[in-house]
Amino acid sequence: MQRIAAAIGSAARDRGVGRDAIVTGLASSWEVCAGSVFPLGVRPGGGVSVDGPWVRVGPGSRAWAEAAGASPPDCSSSPGTLQQGSGSRNPAAVSLHQAGRRAQVNRSEAAGRRRRDMFWIRHSRVVMGKIVSNGLRVYRKYLAQYFIFRLGREIALAVYRAGFRLNCRLRRGDTIASYTFASFSEFRRRMNPPTSFIAPAAHLVLPPPHIIGAPSAALAMAAPIEIDVPEARIIEIAGATVVGGSSFVLAQGCAIHPDLLAPKSEESPAEIRGFIKVDAARTAMTSYFGPVARTLPRAVNLLGQSAGNYAHWMTEIAPRLAILDASSGYDDWPLLVDGWIHRNMREAVTLLSCKPRPVIPVERWQPVAVDVLAEVSATGYEPYIPHKLSNKPHPRYKNCFSRYALDALRTAAQRVAEPAQTAVPEKIYLRRGTGSTNARGLSNVDEVERIMRDSGFTLVDPGQLGFAEQVRLCRNARVIAAPVGASLANMIFAPAGATILALAPFYENDNYYYYAVLAGVLGHKLLFVLGKPSSQRAHPIHNDYHIDPGTLGEALRTCP
Template sequence: MRNPFARYPKIGLAFFYQKAQEVYTSRLKKYLRKLPLPIKKFLVSLDMRIRQIYACLYQFKISKPFISLEKFTRVYGFKIITLASKYLGVLPRPSVFPTEIGERRFISLKKFTRFCGFKIITLAPKCLVVLPRPFVFPTEMGERILLQHSRCKLPSVYVSKIRDATIYGDTNMTFAKNHIIHNDLLDPKKVFLFEEYREYITILPSSNRALWGVRDESPLFLPVAASFTDSGAKNYAHWITEVLSKICLFCAEPRFADIPIIVDNGLHENIRESLRLVVGNNREVIFLSPRHAINVGELLLTSTAGYAPAGFRKRQDPKYPLSFNTFGLQAVRDLCVKAATSSDATSRNKLIAFRRSSKTRPLLNQEEIYHVLEAYGFTLVEPGSMPFLEQIALVRSAKIIVSPVGAELTNIMFCTPGTRIIALARDQVHSGIYYWQSIAFPFGVNLLYLFGQGENSDVHSGFRVNTQDLHQVLDKFLKPNSSREKVMLSASTF
């Protein structure tokens, strides 16, 4: 394509970049009339790229947009290209500013496997999960809970063999044949990725293409391996439900007994303990750090067993699935419960309350709430400070557990059937409440949400729980003759 700037060597591209920010002002409209048509089209398209960048900056919660291209380039460390004595920051849009990696097709593992004609090995069949509407208090909040999430079809969990692939730490994206491969439950037009928040990738949803912004100049090489790196691996909830469930199904397959696996480096000790429990002592485990890569001659890639996105591009989609393959969760539960033997597990008479130290979704009046719980005989514990197997033994000995929503609540999947869970959450009813229901319900655990007043509209902001509401719920739960409706899992293959 002929360079539209060839006739204007004294004018740098940075000049047009700055002018493009004023495309819709009257001053620039007058200026555009004097320019050739190719440059007009270029400025309009460049303005659209700038709008995408501003939207991206807003999503990353950057308080002040960049003032100049020079400052933006310096702050974000983009490369500089000298052209006509002007500077040009290489922005995340290769069709305008080409980079070494370039733009690639963004494709699901299922479509890529079909495209390349690879064979798959099924680890777990498809399943249909039917979830009841969660119990809530105050009861009027239950009318606002959407029923669209109550029925979820989840794909089978399978292994695909991909030749000459590249993987990076801190992401489950896979690179092969000029494609970026994502999991089958990800819809790039609806959800944000953790990789976008961390500025690893730029997604172009309308064209199903993406630009990867990380490059390892000296990647390692392995002839064969299985990859289980994930952007959410360092979060306990995402690890147990999305990563460990896949590893458990993979390691249970005899054909993969000698295959080394790759996981993220920097995992919490409890996460490492759960990994050792599933993998055993005879399998090689390779820990891959963020922004580092491994080239694999034959990569065994396991499809997703469940997926919870980092966020939504517009508003929370009421039909977006937030559930997990029950066969994967069951495999993890059976293995961990068998290892966590405890003499206290038979009594099941403990009243336990979880403390949270996280700054995400904090319980603002937690000391007041904890005083109430202690008066009812609850024992306050902080699961994050306990070894993994001790956490499982603890929840299996519990009769009632009270906890703010958070990663610690993942342990309810290890509870004995019939255990009652009171989850403290903010009063924003959305599909996220089915996240914990999908973990509790398959194993006969009764979950009730006690809603509190949110600090602001942000779903991750702090909230306060009314102590009178807590008194009413506890009085009902602790009555000797009180009983609640028992629920059973409805899961079947189709």
């Protein structure tokens, strides 16, 4: 466009006339057909005019140059085209035409380069993702049991964080900012933003799980489980910035976090990777996320630090979408979703949203500014606890899940999943596929699967199914069995009262609360079948284990 304007200006200077005269001369060999949009626009009433850098020609206008002799061009083809007349050419028109053609070629070449660049970026991300995933699996399964490798990892992370932050200060120091930590409820009380109330807080008393295979663990969880669920609300935050892969919202000098997240005692992935630095008192943080990638007038935040894990996404992200649908004020607001999540989660966003909202993927560590952000209160939470120099399990943490939000999610999922074309089994064993990167596996998996098959269970690899297929598989199940892992989150879609059989390794001070609380909130009966770990050196969470066939048989006899 700038070349076109420059060509007109140059022709005007050469001829010693005004730009209007040159534009009028262009019509001697060119015409804009009705309804066209060219760098030449339209003024009411037609005619030719110059408006800043843009040349405007009215549809169907015929302003002929004094050179005349030019026959009117043929505009019988489709509207919106610019065609050359058969009469004499004005030099300025030729120059304009050549500039336009060059601009069109340049745009096409630039678009081609962008497509090629995006292809290689996506391809490289997939490759790097697989390398990192497999590398972490090897580290956790084989190397993390040795202190020297854990020490090396901590040193490497410390050096990387220091180098990354120094580079940020030298190259983009103006983007570094400090924020004070504030919980969702604290920010709402302090700033009083526009709020939509959805559901009240609740105190729940849940039955303890039944545990087979470890008497000490059974005694540790023999008492009922009590949890306090915060109220469900939606608040609107002005001038907010969100970041892919993070649970923080940066706004008005505050780093807003879910009520269930405790910055004083928990590290986040962003902190470990150097994108934030928390002060010694752990009451404030410094952001190194860099410049904002894009700005939106309004959006709904569905980002989270553990969104890449299916179980975390189903308990911490998807229920927030169900809460959003309970309010009528956000029917057309776009959804900010982590761009690095699995395709099943992307499918779930499309199916579960009751409104035709646009979905905007946000890449990991990419800041996005939003003029007005809709933030939904937490529906569940599991702390991100990295493996430090110690190779021991983290302290017990009592999880919390919103019964209102999970019931709303289950109802939404039942609604969108089409009826199965064939009979759905009532006893399902969710086996772990060969492509799983989970470092915690059954050492006698073939024996366990044979026993489950002989007991009438249908063996299914959920990793080979889409989201809707998993919902259809589980929504009529009476018994769901599986090794502990993300696939057990599919108990959300089973009708209340189902029996959940969870195979897990036993170790002292284990945190069995996650699935115990989840099953209790959903109204299921949970039965843990614990096995002996294969190694005493490996981290318990990433350790193979052996399920005794007699213990498994005892558990199966209690199933309906």
